[in-house]
Amino acid sequence: MFELVLLVPEQAVEPVGDALDALDALSTSVEDADAMTEAEQALFGEPGMPPPKEGWQRSRVVALFNTEAAAREAATLLQAQDFFDGCAVQGMRPVAEQDWVRLTQSQFDPVEITPSFWIVPSWHEPPAQAERIIRLDPGLAFGTGTHPTTRMCLRWTAGHAPVGPRVLDYGCGSGILAIGAAKHGAQQILAVDIDPAAVEATRLNAEANHVQLVAGLPDAAVGEHDLVLANILATPLKVLAPLLCAHVRSGGHLVLAGILARQADELKAAYAPWVALEVSDEEDGWILMTARKA
Known part of the structure; x- marks a missing residue:
């Protein structure tokens, strides 16, 4: 070449x-x-x-x-x-x-979410201390566990296990958050995305992790859920505020990511008519915002 x-x-x-x-x-x-x-x-x-x-x-x-x-x-x-x-x-x-496959693989090591919860590419053996793992390789859809927003969402899920039985992952990307919820107690999982490639990636990744879920386009998102996860970006999260809040059952949790620290007040104001958002985690300038619906 x-x-x-x-x-x-x-x-x-x-x-x-x-x-x-x-x-x-x-x-x-x-x-x-x-x-x-x-x-x-x-x-x-x-x-x-x-x-x-x-x-x-x-x-x-x-x-x-x-x-x-x-x-x-x-x-x-x-x-x-x-x-x-x-x-x-x-x-x-x-x-x-060069062996481009080997070169690419060398750039992706197992990612620690908690000491017992790891994201592990298929070509790696799980660390000895890993009690729960998600098998995930880099692909077309966003979300491999290396970005702070993804790690914070997964860390929150692990810290609140067992999560409720019904979970919605809105903007699922690779399906990593939906799979993480399944690994921590969720039983009825709905994962939606505007990108058909992300929907297909979610289905394949769920299969590879022996997880049952339903993946589809956003119009498949129906009903109320114990946990609603959305790792997107601040602007669409503000637009989606009424829709996302409507999908959270009374007493359920809303977990939002893709937000920069300086955008916290904007998000609080956008969601104030429905829930009181708070900053629950922060990493490398990104924040995780969560709320529990009254």
């Missing part, structure tokens, strides 16, 4: 990226060409959301191709385009063959 390395001004990053995609690049990455210098720029965006800009003032775009001929052809075609004005080809270089 060969890498084609380009120097691209900010305004050309998007058309160059689209062109590389059309030229069958296997992958494309964008980085600050001025990184580690005084001209370095920081691009900060809301976690889980698109970046505020497509690139830096001077971006290094690296595209991967199957062959040197394909990389050279892409470079020739790009240089003939009007939008390539101001861009430059910095070079081409071979990429050493």
